[in-house]
Amino acid sequence: MASSPFLTGVHTPVLPAHWRDFVALTKPRVMTLVVFTGLCGLLAAPGHIHPVLAFTAILCIALGAGAAASLNQWWEADIDAKMKRTASRPLPAGRMDRQAALHFGVGLSFFSVILMGMATNWLASAVLAVSILFYVFVYTIWLKPRTAQNIVIGGAAGAFPPVIGWAAVTGDVSALPIALFMLIFFWTPPHFWALALFVKTDYAAAGIPMLPVVSGEVATRRQIWFYTAIMAVAALAPVLLNLTGVIYGTTALLGTALFALFAFQVYRRRESDPARMKPEKRLFKYSILYLFLLFGAVVVDRWLLA
Ligand code: HEM
Numbered sequence: 001m002a003s004s005p006f007l008t009g010v011h012t013p014v015l016p017a018h019w020r021d022f023v024a025l026t027k028p029r030v031m032t033l034v035v036f037t038g039l040c041g042l043l044a045a046p047g048h049i050h051p052v053l054a055f056t057a058i059l060c061i062a063l064g065a066g067a068a069a070s071l072n073q074w075w076e077a078d079i080d081a082k083m084k085r086t087a088s089r090p091l092p093a094g095r096m097d098r099q100a101a102l103h104f105g106v107g108l109s110f111f112s113v114i115l116m117g118m119a120t121n122w123l124a125s126a127v128l129a130v131s132i133l134f135y136v137f138v139y140t141i142w143l144k145p146r147t148a149q150n151i152v153i154g155g156a157a158g159a160f161p162p163v164i165g166w167a168a169v170t171g172d173v174s175a176l177p178i179a180l181f182m183l184i185f186f187w188t189p190p191h192f193w194a195l196a197l198f199v200k201t202d203y204a205a206a207g208i209p210m211l212p213v214v215s216g217e218v219a220t221r222r223q224i225w226f227y228t229a230i231m232a233v234a235a236l237a238p239v240l241l242n243l244t245g246v247i248y249g250t251t252a253l254l255g256t257a258l259f260a261l262f263a264f265q266v267y268r269r270r271e272s273d274p275a276r277m278k279p280e281k282r283l284f285k286y287s288i289l290y291l292f293l294l295f296g297a298v299v300v301d302r303w304l305l306a
């Protein structure tokens with residue numbers, strides 16, 4: 001973009017942003033999995049919800065997650081500008097005014113939370129509100145710039161969608177959605193730190209105290225392994241507690257064994273072998289497939305065994 005006399009700073013151009021930039025602001029690729037886990041929570045819940053209301057509930061999760069992502073980028077425009085991975089986002093690239101991102105994020109937050117309450121119930125609406133507030137205030141504003149454990153606690157925000165989906169149908173929260181919350185909660189550290197191992201130079205440049213930057217690679221690899229072990233317990237908990245059936249049981253067992261193998265390879269790794277995909281990259285990619293598979297299995301189980 002050519003520089004404009006109306007610019008008040010690098011990140012605050014005066015121009016109407018393209019609709020595509022508003023879509024980009026919602027981090028659509030990451031949110032596919034967020035929405036999928038919410039959908040699975042909804043489909044696994046006992047009871048009945050009208051398809052139109054079910055669709056509205058999932059739409060609200062998507063809009064709420066998009067709103068939270070927009071507010072995250074509104075707050076982090078300067079940080080994003082310093083990292084190669086994020087420098088081309090609408091705000092650091094100067095394609096959108098910061099105020100527009102703020103208004104979009106706040107407006108969408110209210111819209112999604114209120115619509116959720118009107119279409120389903122106010123428990124689902126309240127949990128959606130908590131997850132947005134948690135991502136923006138607890139993770140983005142408070143923990144992320146301060147501690148290397150930022151994603152462990154702050155990552156809880158991303159674990160709420162299955163609880164929201166479940167609550168939208170049942171109006172309450174029981175053992176299975178709590179187990180699914182735990183699964184995502186303990187999945188997040190290996191998911192993110194695996195990625196942080198191969199983009200850590202970016203976080204160092206932006207002054208964000210991500211674990212590999214602060215404690216080094218060896219400690220990060222150890223922590224990935226540690227959280228994978230806890231995640232394995234969370235993944236198998238629904239089976240042990242008899243909350244799911246044989247399809248989830250088999251998927252969780254095999255899927256988690258492979259996750260543990262990849263995490264162990266990350267833990268053991270000392271030197272790079274340029275000929276092969278880095279173990280951390282493999283673990284990161286697999287972490288996404290893993291969650292899709294396990295959540296899908298919860299739903300298949302519920303519908304086949306119903
Ligand atoms: C605080 C917690 C988390 C952090 C810091 C984190 C960070 C990241 C980062 C930096 C990427 C790289 C790609 C990008 O920037 O678009 C990524 C990718 C991804 N994350 Fe996470 N993540 C977290 C939690 C989650 C959760 C809870 C989910 C869904 C349940 C999720 C799903 C994904 C997916 C699907 C991708 C791949 C996107 C693509 O294909 O480009 N993440 N994550």
Ligand SMILES: CC(C)=CCC/C(C)=C/CC/C(C)=C/COP(=O)(O)OP(=O)(O)O
Pocket residue numbers: 027030034061064065068069072076086128131132135144157158160161
């Ligand atoms: C329903 C609802 C509100 C869900 C929230 C979903 C949620 C919190 C997902 C977390 C995933 C995510 C985009 C992390 C990025 O971290 P980052 O922002 O530190 O990544 P960056 O370095 O790419 O900006």
